[in-house]
Amino acid sequence: MNPAEQIVIVGGGHAGVQLCAALAAAGQGARVQLVCEEPELPYQRPPLSKSFLKNPDEALQLHRPEAWFAEAGVTVHRGDAAVALDLARHELRLRSGRTLGFDRLVLATGCRGRRLPDWPEAPANVAVLRSAHDAQGLRERLAAAPSLTVLGGGFIGLEVAATARALGKAVTVLETAPRLLMRAVSAELAAHVLQVHRDSGIDLRLGARVGAARFDGDRLRELEVDGICLPVDLLLLAIGAVPDQALAQAAGLACDDGIVVDAAMRTSDPAVLAIGDCARVVDAASGQRLRLESVQNAAEHARVAATTLLGAPTPAPALPWFWSDQGSLRLQMAGLLPAEGTRHRRPGPTPAGFSILHYAGDRLVSVESANAPMDHLMLRKLLEAGRSPTPASACDPQVPLKQWLA
């Protein structure tokens, strides 16, 4: 890297802050400017749907204190959004009117929560959950609401539903698809998740036909579900997220449900990289096109982007993994589900726990676990090492998984 190169990172989420950390560790912090739309310093998002929501006194967990950024030489622009990108001049304009020149730009803009087009912009009792501000608002409103309606049976919807249930709220989850977690987990795991939540007292409706919403001033009063009017105290919209690619698109960068990047995180303009939830990695050799929304993916993209910016070789792609804690349910996933394959169940050490092993041919490609963290971690290690014990032996609880790692 040219020692005078100025690097601007847009977005203070997990990917953006991890890239700052990687560049600072390489002694390059003083060339970095981080643009954060939110007023807070970068913070951990996973607790927002769980412990932060549950405990009225819990503070945000900052990734790094203010003094760390100062010491690393990283300039942080807080509460200021990037509004225009001029690729010809290598300039980024911020909402405050400030213009930042750059040699290399990294877009780490994340996702925005999907909204319903014909609903008002922000009804008083309709929440989304992406930011600390959203979480603070949801926490306050949840404390006062006797019941919560969650629209969407994805990870965030189910995590919040479980948290609200633990707080003693009456909880209804409406999922329009025929099962939960449609895009993310296997049908078997989804069926288990459904059962656990129903057993905890959540009213969970699959294949729900969500009809008209009746608003009264700035409040949502009722929602028609399967032809019946459902009264609403508080509703969480958790119907997925869309990549925040507006800036990239307006600047003419290639986008396709995400900012298109290569294995080194470079966009269609070699001076610009994109990382994290907003980036779609297109693998030139296999044609695989992958956009993931996860903490691990954000951290991995940040590491790869750091090698690109520092002129080091691009590392081989890492195994994707993900977790979701939903009340007593601890879900862990590793690898990508095969389009076609066979699945095999390994019982866990307790009756509530198990792992589902997915094979493509005779190759182990993905593992999903519920409340079986020890087995899961060992299976993840097998996946990382490219080991594929036969399904019969891998699913025999008498056989310790460790033996294949020797």
Add this chain to the structure above:
Amino acid sequence: MRVLSRTGVRAPALDENRPMPDITFILPDGGEHGFEAPAGVSLMQAATGAGVPGILADCGGALNCATCHVYVDETWQPRLPPPQADEIALLELTAAERRPTSRLACQVRLTEALQGLVVHVPECQQ
């Protein structure tokens, strides 16, 4: 103890009246990061808060990644509460060699009893 780099960073205390444990991370190159950490937070939070190099903490303390691996100094090991089952399992995933003194920093809660704690940062976390 010789302290080469004292960051001077002090994360906000959870309780102003609780004494702050003085903790030291020794880096693979022998460099030392010593600082006062607020009692009640995890060793991982204290480390990332002070910007100790080599403590990645990808999952933020949710017991999923093993990238906040440390070796507790042998003189300190007997004074720490032992690891729980999940942590023991996750220690199998550490990138650097697992040793009897290996711990995940996210699972070590800092208390007044750990005043003066010394831990070593491994060569790698991934």
